[in-house]
Amino acid sequence: MVFAGGRRDDGGMEKLFVKVCGLRLEQDVDTAVEAGADAIGFVFAESPRRVDADTAARLARRVPEDVLTVGVFRNQAVDEVRRLAGLAGVRGIQLHGDEGAEDYAALRREGVTLIRATSCRESSPRYGEFGEDLLLLDAPVPGSGATWDWTVKDFAGAGDRWILAGGLSPQNVGEAVRSARPWGVDVSSGVESSRGVKDPALITAFVEAARSAR
Numbered sequence: 001m002v003f004a005g006g007r008r009d010d011g012g013m014e015k016l017f018v019k020v021c022g023l024r025l026e027q028d029v030d031t032a033v034e035a036g037a038d039a040i041g042f043v044f045a046e047s048p049r050r051v052d053a054d055t056a057a058r059l060a061r062r063v064p065e066d067v068l069t070v071g072v073f074r075n076q077a078v079d080e081v082r083r084l085a086g087l088a089g090v091r092g093i094q095l096h097g098d099e100g101a102e103d104y105a106a107l108r109r110e111g112v113t114l115i116r117a118t119s120c121r122e123s124s125p126r127y128g129e130f131g132e133d134l135l136l137l138d139a140p141v142p143g144s145g146a147t148w149d150w151t152v153k154d155f156a157g158a159g160d161r162w163i164l165a166g167g168l169s170p171q172n173v174g175e176a177v178r179s180a181r182p183w184g185v186d187v188s189s190g191v192e193s194s195r196g197v198k199d200p201a202l203i204t205a206f207v208e209a210a211r212s213a214r
């Protein structure tokens with residue numbers, strides 16, 4: 001199921017989808033929701049941002065229905081992904097590793113949004129190749145805060161709903177959106193004061209900068 005987004009601006013245009021990833025604290029979740037984020041990510045992969053299922057479940061319960069909660073994974077067994085996503089009660093699953101079409105098929109269930117995160121390093125990924133709902137185009141190392149040159153890519157194969165990620169920040173997200181014209185954006189490092197520590201003011205600034213970009 002493709003997350004409907006659901007949030008529209010007053011002119012009826014679909015708003016840019018904004019996801020804030022790697023949240024670990026209640027105040028950061030509340031800030032992202034209040035700022036108008038469409039999705040919130042909880043990292044279950046190896047990372048300084050990693051949360052356990054109980055923490056993610058507690059945070060996810062604070063999030064209103066129209067904001068998508070996403071569990072982020074990398075090269076973890078399908079059963080483990082299913083188990084953690086179920087315990088946390090997230091409605092989206094984002095896979096960053098070498099997962100194949102069979103893994104997406106195994107995780108497919110009613111109501112879940114499957115996000116395939118991949119880098120454009122070797123080729124231009126095509127939307128739908130793995131049965132995903134949304135394609136997220138990221139830097140080679142996820143969550144690193146590194147940017148990549150999105151200006152030289154042809155995103156024709158990425159479909160209508162693809163998400164730009166990798167080194168975005170309140171400073172560069174406007175230019176990135178105008179240049180690459182994604183359906184959505186995703187951020188983690190760019191709204192942190194130090195690795196793994198979110199800054200509420202940066203979260204708010206990011207959502208505002210992204211939204212005013214188009």
Ligand SMILES: O=C(O)c1ccccc1NCC(=O)[C@H](O)[C@H](O)COP(=O)(O)O
Pocket residue numbers: 021022043045046047048049072073074096117138139141142143144145146165166167168186187188189190
């Ligand atoms: O955040 C991590 O450390 C991480 C580890 C393993 C897989 C994914 C991870 N994060 C994903 C994200 O935070 C974002 O989807 C994306 O990679 C953007 O990150 P950033 O460049 O830090 O904004």
